[in-house]
Amino acid sequence: MRKYTLLLGVVACLLMSRVGRAQGFPSYSPPPMNISQMNMNHMYYGNNRNPNYRKGEGSYQLPDGSWHKSQKLVFDGQKLVVKDADADKLKLDFEAWRQLEVQRDTFLVMSNLPGRAQAADKPELVHSLLNQHGVRVLELCADYGKARYFVSRPQVPLQLLPSGKADFKTAMLAIVRDSPILAQEVSSGKLGRNDVVQIMQEYVDFLKRPGAARN
Structure with a gap:
């Protein structure tokens, strides 16, 4: 009996000593990873592509x-690449050209867009959403907040449309006030800021009618 008791004591001592040694080891924490800065466009759109x-x-x-x-x-x-078979491959930053027409879309590079306290450091890229009979709707590209829309009309400088619901309504009513039906749809809220292309398209259609009044 004493032998068994002694043997159990030895085993217990060995186990306790191993536990003690294990507790004495420093714990391992992997070093923090140094993640380089990534282009957010790549994360959102993949394959180096973006909505434009x-x-x-x-x-x-x-x-x-x-x-x-x-x-x-x-x-x-960001870059325009010309890949014609009978010509040298050409790469152009968007600041190196003024307009681009491809797939029925038109992009423009413009400076001094309205609505800024001071001019931007470099020209900005805008997408032409509508261009008919001297009326144009543009949208600022790569602006990761609310969409910013610009409208131009014959003999009227390019203007930035307000982002606020009430201010947008006021600005748009000043443009379409000669069309009673369209003005009513804007005033009632049936057509709002997200419908800016439809509003201006209907306004162009109104202007094309014989005898239509113009601002």
């Missing part, structure tokens, strides 16, 4: 005013 990505036949305008057609243009929202 276009590919296909089109034409582009250089700062000197000249237009150049291409069978294969690739625009990733």
